[in-house]
Amino acid sequence: MVTPVKIVTVLFLKVCVVPCEFKLQGVLKMIKDIIPILTLFWSFWLWKVRCDSCEWVASLGLTYDLTPLQLTKGQQLQYYVVKDERYEDNATMSDQFVYKFNVCGKMLSVPSECKGSTFKWCQNIDLTTKTCSNEVALQGTGYAYQIRQTSSTSYVCHQLSNVHSNYTKLELLDPDEPAKGVVLIYKDGEWCDQYTTTKTYTHMKKTNREFRLRLECENNYYNIPDEEQVVENKCTYNVTMQSVYGCPTQCGIYGHSLCNGNGICSYDWTNKNAGCFCYWNRKGSTCEEESGAGEYLGVQPDRTKDKYMHTFQSLVSWHTDSGTDTASFVNVTYDYKLLHLAQGAYQTNDSVNPFLYYWNFLGTVPWSSLPISCQNAVNPCNVTKNPGCTNLGSNGETNGTAFQINRNNQNCNLLARGDVYSWNLYDSQHPARGVSFTYFDGGYCGNAHV
Structure with a gap:
């Protein structure tokens, strides 16, 4: 006699979604085809994962989880509120910008100041002319808004995000230091093509607005976005905050x-x-x-301390x-x-001003690596011996540690000479995070009298 055997197919699904919104039609259709009676159960289970999870696995295997920062129904806060860097308590209303947003999810409701406003984003931007050929209405609640009060009862509102989750992404704050933090990005918000002028800010803007929340990995468990400032750069709005949720979950x-x-x-x-x-x-x-x-074995240097x-x-x-x-x-x-150069020098370009810097790490820069004009750089001033700092002479007889060269006229300034410097911890609360160096004994700066 052959005993009938009932074959049962068990389907395990693990869904990790960022942000907490995901189109499940394909998954649900598969479930319906396999196990019709469990469709309702799976729909509820997937919805629960979708709306409660905000995890992201980076390419290097790090996992970030921003779920605790996400605002959901039933919580005390309806949205996070931060101010623009230009915000002043006593400034005119035209300069006051406030930002309201959620983390890894849409706002629970459209801010009252923005209700009734119409927002459009550009689907096709001409990269040559920076013009938009197809503006489309943003229908639905967004993830972030900018609000400017123009009078006691009037507001101008801009939507800084799209309404669909596929315009949201996460990326590492610094790929060279992957545990340093994470950036939550809301892309393709309202089209931004107006010329804006305030007392501290002027530029032409032609792009879709974008909102970025930069979470730096720090030992701050209770911090939420509240007192952070927003820095705007060509219609991209950046908020930076320190939080344990900016750390990979592998750091417990x-x-x-x-x-x-x-x-x-x-x-x-x-x-x-x-x-x-x-x-x-x-x-x-x-x-x-x-x-x-007894279990600690300190790492011993392989040479005498120097x-x-x-x-x-x-x-x-x-x-x-x-x-x-x-x-x-x-x-x-x-x-x-290993950072000290026995020959040559480091070169650093100023990205804003026409300056080039030559320097060495805990050592001098050889003359062969410098423009000849650096031999005429002004010497330091010993105020005790020379109160008026006159007749200082040039630096031709002594090498320096750091020099500044003006690329326009090749004028050279001595920034540090010899081995006069100090060591300091970059972060005294976290002594293993690095050090900072301060070099002294640079050439006399007549404009500042130092």
Whole structure:
């Protein structure tokens, strides 16, 4: 006797959507064809994932999750509100710009100041003439709006996003430092072709508006967009904020603190993954465990300490396993020997002004790398010996560390001479984030009397 066997097909679907809006017709049709009776269940399940999830997997395998910042129905806030960088409490109304937006989702409702307004975006932009040949109405609620009050009861409103999710994307804040943060971009908002002039801002604008939320990875668990300023650049509106949600999820949160406040979130290019890099005496995926001094093996330099090495002693605090806060001093050593050039010099161009900079890292620039005019650069002034800073002479007898050259007339200024400099931590709260250098003893600047 053959026992009948009932074949059951189990379909597992995992949907990861950014933003929280997705066309499910194709998926639902497949489900209907396979399991008609479960269509309603799957529709509800997919809707739940769609509207509650705002995850993004970057090309390097990092995962970012902005879901906690998304405003949904039933929450206290209906939208985030931030102000333009030009906003002044006592300025005229024509200069006051306010921005309202949601994160990874449409506004829960159109702002009252924008109701009744008509918005159009350009589907076809002539890249040569910067003109629009086909303006189409934006029907529906957008993701972000700009509002300017023109009188006590009148407003001018612009929609900064499209109404469809396929005009929304996420990208890394800095591909060279993939754990540094993420940018949420709302593209193809209202067409922007007007000439705008305010007391601090003038330019021609011919493009679709765009809104960008730049989330920098920082140990700030409770920050939401509120006091951040908006910087406008040719119809692109940029908001920058520091948040733990700007960090990849591989860098864990422990006790409402990124890496337990006892490490930094970074990307490991060797192992191709992001994670918490713990300070001394700490371990674990979120630096939540005490490793014990006996387990710590400090990295020893391969040579005698010299001017290219510097050790900082920084006070670092963290949460202990028992739930209390504690702190201790941590030694952090930097070695920049490899950045020093034995021959030649670094060159840096000023993108705004006609200046070119020649400099070396913790060392002087050889004359062979400089224009001959730099031998006539003015020397520093010793105010004690020469109060009037007169008859200073030129720099021809001593090499310098940094020079500024005017590309228009080849005039050369000495910015630093010799080995007079100071080391400083880039971020004293996170001593492993890097250092900054200040070079001194530059040529006398007569205009500023320094």
